[in-house]
Amino acid sequence: MARISPSILAADLTELAREVIRVRDADYLHIDVMDGMFVPNITFGVPIMEALGRLHHPPLDVHLMIEDPSRYVKEYAALGAKNLHVHVEGNYHLHRLLGQIRETGSRAFVVLNPSTPVSLLDEVLSCADGVLVMTVNPGYTGQEFIPEAAKKIDVLDRIRTERDLKFEIAVDGGVSLDNAQDLVNRGADILIMGAAVFRSENPSVVVRKIKELKR
Template identity: 60%
Template sequence: MALVSPSILAADFANLSAEIDKIKDADFIHVDVMDGVFVPNITFGTPIMEALNKLDTPPLDVHLMIDNPSQYIEKFANLGASILAVHIEAERHLHRLVDRIKSLDVEAFVAVNPHTPVSALEEIIQFVDGVLIMTVNPGFTGQSFIPETAQKIAKLDHLRKEKGLNFRIAVDGGINLKNAQTVVDYGADILIMGAAIFRSENPAEVIQKVKELKK
């Protein structure tokens, strides 16, 4: 079955505790960290992690959309990240960084932007716990899914099966109940959803419907 990671970026931060209560049955909470350099937007960093640590939350799935992610790995791991996703486009020494993340007892995911081909992952793929495929250009919540990225999910799933690997495939960007089954059919394991969950009338119902999707 599909796993669900609601993106906290789409939540109402004036009522964070109440927002978390709405998604308590999710598998993860997705935390987007943006620096205004790697992507054209600035979001939260360690303060939101500290706030989430005070609440009863699902495991934290942290997506570092930042330059020089290696400078911040230990900090986010110490703040409770269960998953750390770093961009292949932002890190020169990716093997070393993946090893560091895993040495901290955190799952190491590599994220790829829509324009980055799956072939760019071939030398790192056997070392990671997961791959995060961006299905929109990162930086802002509420964007529309880029249909062409679905083929990247399929290619990555084929590569996984061909090499006999068991890393997980996460997808992020414009995922909703209309296209969730499609990305699962293509091979996605973790669906990251922001507006589709937090701006729905019944977030818990949306989460349950996605978790019932099967390949």
């Protein structure tokens, strides 16, 4: 069964503790860390991670959309990141970076932007715990889902079967109740959802509804 990772980028940050409580039954809590250089937005960093450390929350699923993420791998792992997502784009020593993440005890996910082909991952799939397929261009929540990007899920699912690899497939961007079932059918293991959860009237109901759909 696939898992749900609500993204607090879409949450009401003036009520962060309340928002986290509302999705306490989710499988993960997704944190988008952006530095304004790798992507055109600035979001969360260490202070938010420290604040979350004082709350009861699902395991943290942290997406590092920053330049030279190797500088912060140990810090975010120490702050409780269960999964650390880093991009293939711009990270020239990706094999070493994934190794750094796994050495901390966190799980290493590699991220593909919508325009990036799966073929760029050929040499690192065997040392990744997962692949995150972006179905929007990263930077902002609430963007329109890009159907063509979702086709990468099919390709990745076929590759892991043919090569007997165990990596998981996550998908992020425009994921909703309307397309969740299709994404799971394609092979997605983790559904990262922002607006569909936190901007609904009752996020906990949305999480429960998706779990029912997956079953």
